[in-house]
Amino acid sequence: MNTIRFFAFLLLLGLFCSCEKAIDLKLEDSAPKYVIEGTVSNEAGGAKVLISQSKKFTDDNTFTGVSGAQVSIEGDGAVYALDAAGNGVYQNNTFAGIPGHTYHLTVKLNDKTFTSLSTMPQPVSLDSIYVITDEFNTNKDGSKQRLAIVKYNDPAAVKNYYRFIQYIDNKKEKTLFVSEDEFTNGQTVNSRLNYNNDNDDPAREIRTGKQLLIEMQCIDAAVYKYFFSLTAGALGDGNNAAPSNPMSNISGDALGYFSAYTITRKTITVPAN
Numbered sequence: 001m002n003t004i005r006f007f008a009f010l011l012l013l014g015l016f017c018s019c020e021k022a023i024d025l026k027l028e029d030s031a032p033k034y035v036i037e038g039t040v041s042n043e044a045g046g047a048k049v050l051i052s053q054s055k056k057f058t059d060d061n062t063f064t065g066v067s068g069a070q071v072s073i074e075g076d077g078a079v080y081a082l083d084a085a086g087n088g089v090y091q092n093n094t095f096a097g098i099p100g101h102t103y104h105l106t107v108k109l110n111d112k113t114f115t116s117l118s119t120m121p122q123p124v125s126l127d128s129i130y131v132i133t134d135e136f137n138t139n140k141d142g143s144k145q146r147l148a149i150v151k152y153n154d155p156a157a158v159k160n161y162y163r164f165i166q167y168i169d170n171k172k173e174k175t176l177f178v179s180e181d182e183f184t185n186g187q188t189v190n191s192r193l194n195y196n197n198d199n200d201d202p203a204r205e206i207r208t209g210k211q212l213l214i215e216m217q218c219i220d221a222a223v224y225k226y227f228f229s230l231t232a233g234a235l236g237d238g239n240n241a242a243p244s245n246p247m248s249n250i251s252g253d254a255l256g257y258f259s260a261y262t263i264t265r266k267t268i269t270v271p272a273n
Helices: 221-235
Strands: 004-006 034-041 047-053 070-075 078-086 089-092 102-109 112-119 126-138 144-153 161-168 176-180 188-193 211-219 255-269
Touching (some): 034 070, 034 102, 102 255, 112 255, 126 255
Parallel strands (some): 034 255
Antiparallel strands (some): 004 176, 034 047, 047 089, 070 078, 078 089, 102 112, 161 176, 211 255
């Protein structure tokens, strides 16, 4: 399985958290671009778009959302408006997508129009989650780091792409995990969600008694490619030292992505070692 992990280079949009964060794409010595991060899920409230602007490396990490946009999602013969919620957030609290259907995002802002298409995959159930001890990495106090394992059955009939989001006591892990089934097609998968607690934050540690929640998203190929290219773009591709832009699926010269996805979740209380 091809699992991608990237860390504090980017602040990711907390689409399902009370505190909204945005991907902070920094383009050195270039004019700012609009950054559009949009989603629609198979759950009501999953239709959400965050609009911001890219920054240079020399700028600070403060985030200011862009207001004044007209945002809509079209699907199944209907158009659903997303209302401005402040600080660049636009959302529709009642619309839910249908697996297998294609959705069209339109953003109109300052005489510019940005569009994107995403097809919502069929859901794959997250069978279970459990915790193992990592024998090679330790926490700041010297204890062994513990890692989450996700278990699911990958369907053999289609190509599948996944994103996993990890929460510890309702705090979202900043590492982003995505994978695809190139080597696990049709198999039962047990995948480690490896992360690096580089700032030794105790709130990120998987400890006995904490609540561990894993959110599993089935995403389409274009969104997977966006996150895959985001890794190389943030770190450099090995041939170029300078970061490059990820492969956005949004037309109109904007950065970001639009993802129609299905979602399942599992929660456990972390057991003792």
